[in-house]
Amino acid sequence: DKELTIAIDGWSSCGKSTLAKALAKELNYVFVDSGAMYRGAALHAMRNNLVSRNHVDINRIIASLSDVKISFKNNAKGKAELYLNGKNVEKEIRTIEVSNSVSSVAKIKEVRLFLVKQQRIMGINGGVVMDGRDIGSIVFPLAELKIFMTADPDIRAQRRYDELIAQGDKITLEEVKANLIERDEMDSTREESPLTQVDDAIVIDNSNLTPEQQLVKALALVKKIK
Numbered sequence: 001d002k003e004l005t006i007a008i009d010g011w012s013s014c015g016k017s018t019l020a021k022a023l024a025k026e027l028n029y030v031f032v033d034s035g036a037m038y039r040g041a042a043l044h045a046m047r048n049n050l051v052s053r054n055h056v057d058i059n060r061i062i063a064s065l066s067d068v069k070i071s072f073k074n075n076a077k078g079k080a081e082l083y084l085n086g087k088n089v090e091k092e093i094r095t096i097e098v099s100n101s102v103s104s105v106a107k108i109k110e111v112r113l114f115l116v117k118q119q120r121i122m123g124i125n126g127g128v129v130m131d132g133r134d135i136g137s138i139v140f141p142l143a144e145l146k147i148f149m150t151a152d153p154d155i156r157a158q159r160r161y162d163e164l165i166a167q168g169d170k171i172t173l174e175e176v177k178a179n180l181i182e183r184d185e186m187d188s189t190r191e192e193s194p195l196t197q198v199d200d201a202i203v204i205d206n207s208n209l210t211p212e213q214q215l216v217k218a219l220a221l222v223k224k225i226k
C-alpha cells in the first residue's frame with residue numbers, strides 16, 4: 001500500500017485536528033498539528049514581550065527565531081504534545097491568550113518559512129496527516145488527499161468553549177466566538193499563504209457530523225485513492 005500525504009485545512013475550531021488524529025491512528029500514519037507549531041512560536045514571542053493583542057514586534061520576532069526549537073513528543077497515552085525548547089507547553093499553547101496573539105505571529109513571512117520547512121521534513125516520506133491552514137496550498141501542494149473542513153461558526157464556538165471550560169479555563173462563549181471570528185478574518189486575508197480552499201480539496205461540513213461520522217467519510221476518501 002502506498003503511503004499517502006493527507007492535508008486537512010479549514011477554519012478555526014472545525015475539528016481538523018480531531019479528524020487528522022483519528023485518521024492517522026486508523027492508517028498508522030504520523031499526525032502533525034501544524035497550528036500547534038504556530039502556537040509555540042507565538043508563545044515564545046509572548047514570553048519575550050514581542051507580541052500582545054495590539055502590538056507585534058516583527059523584526060525582533062524574526063531575529064529570535066533562531067532560539068525557537070519546536071518539537072512533538074508523545075505522552076504516555078500516545079498523544080502528541082508540543083515542546084518549546086525542550087519544555088512541554090501543550091497546555092499553555094491552548095490558552096485564549098495564545099489564541100489571541102497567534103495569528104499576528106503566523107502572518108509573518110519568515111515565521112512561516114521557518115515552520116513550513118520543518119513541516120515538509122516531517123512529511124517527506126508520506127504516511128502523514130497534517131492539519132492547518134496552508135497544508136494543501138503551500139506545505140504539500142502535491143498531497144494525494146486534501147480535505148477542507150468547515151462548520152457553522154456558532155457550533156464551532158460552542159465546541160471550543162466546552163473544551164476550554166472542561167480544562168478549567170474561565171472564559172465566556174462570546175470571548176471564544178470573537179476569537180474565532182478574528183482569527184478566521186486574519187488568517188484568510190493575510191498576504192502570506194492565507195487560508196484558502198484549493199480547487200482539488202474535498203469539503204467536509206461537519207456542523208452536524210459526529211467525529212466518528214467524519215472519520216468514516218475521510219476513510220472512504222482514502223479508499224478511493226489507494
Ligand code: C5P
Pocket residue numbers: 012013034035036038039102103104106107131132133134135183187
Ligand atoms: O490550528 P490552530 O487553530 O491551532 O492554529 C492556530 C493559528 O495558527 C491559526 O489561527 C493561524 O493563525 C495559524 N496557523 C497558520 N497556518 C497553519 C496552521 C495554523 O497560519 N498551517
